[in-house]
Amino acid sequence: xxxxxxxxxxxxxxxxxxxxxxxxxxxxxxxxxxxxxxxxLPELAGARTVAAxxxxxxxxxxxxxxxxxxxxxxxxxxxxxxxDNDLDWGRYGGPDTLVRARLGLLEPAxxxxxPDAVTEADAVLLPxxxxxxxxxxxxRGGGSYDRVLARLSAAGVEPALIVLLHDTEVxxxxxxxPHDRPVAAAVTPSGVHRFRDx
Numbered sequence: 001x002x003x004x005x006x007x008x009x010x011x012x013x014x015x016x017x018x019x020x021x022x023x024x025x026x027x028x029x030x031x032x033x034x035x036x037x038x039x040x041l042p043e044l045a046g047a048r049t050v051a052a053x054x055x056x057x058x059x060x061x062x063x064x065x066x067x068x069x070x071x072x073x074x075x076x077x078x079x080x081x082x083x084d085n086d087l088d089w090g091r092y093g094g095p096d097t098l099v100r101a102r103l104g105l106l107e108p109a110x111x112x113x114x115p116d117a118v119t120e121a122d123a124v125l126l127p128x129x130x131x132x133x134x135x136x137x138x139x140r141g142g143g144s145y146d147r148v149l150a151r152l153s154a155a156g157v158e159p160a161l162i163v164l165l166h167d168t169e170v171x172x173x174x175x176x177x178p179h180d181r182p183v184a185a186a187v188t189p190s191g192v193h194r195f196r197d198x
Contacts, residue, residue, distance in 0.1 A: 031061025043160035135182035135195025
């Protein structure tokens with residue numbers, strides 16, 4: 001591995017270790033706070049379609065936010081992991097419409113809409129492990145969302161990019177690569193962090 005990857009790997013390991021120390025109750029409680037803060041974002045207030053994801057494990061909780069967006073009449077797209085780690089998308093039909101998938105993920109039960117469905121989103125909620133002071137996101141390293149961001153660029157669309165994090169995951173700096181795109185905002189239980197004009 002090169003220097004950048006080694007830096008990313010070590011940081012990912014440290015961040016995942018920090019998440020492993022969180023209790024299930026703490027993650028559940030913070031999910032409601034995250035939803036309230038995220039719903040106040042103008043990017044979500046006016047969105048007709050939002051691409052999001054279903055949190056698992058000690059990830060910052062997304063379920064209250066998904067349910068609130070769905071109840072509001074927003075078209076919520078959720079990822080379906082393909083065998084090559086690319087993402088297809090399906091429409092969220094409410095809390096009882098998720099099915100277990102590989103790698104412990106929860107995915108929408110409805111028909112897949114195709115990988116390009118994400119280009120219809122007004123806002124994209126990205127999973128991440130950290131973000132830095134310039135809005136650069138550190139993902140988990142699987143490359144799925146690098147493909148999503150490349151697909152958005154190729155389509156010439158610029159939805160608002162937002163990441164949900166725990167408070168300790170807003171850092172001064174994270175290692176980056178030339179293809180990394182900054183997010184507009186990070187939402188944590190303690191507040192919203194803005195990085196550039198949306």
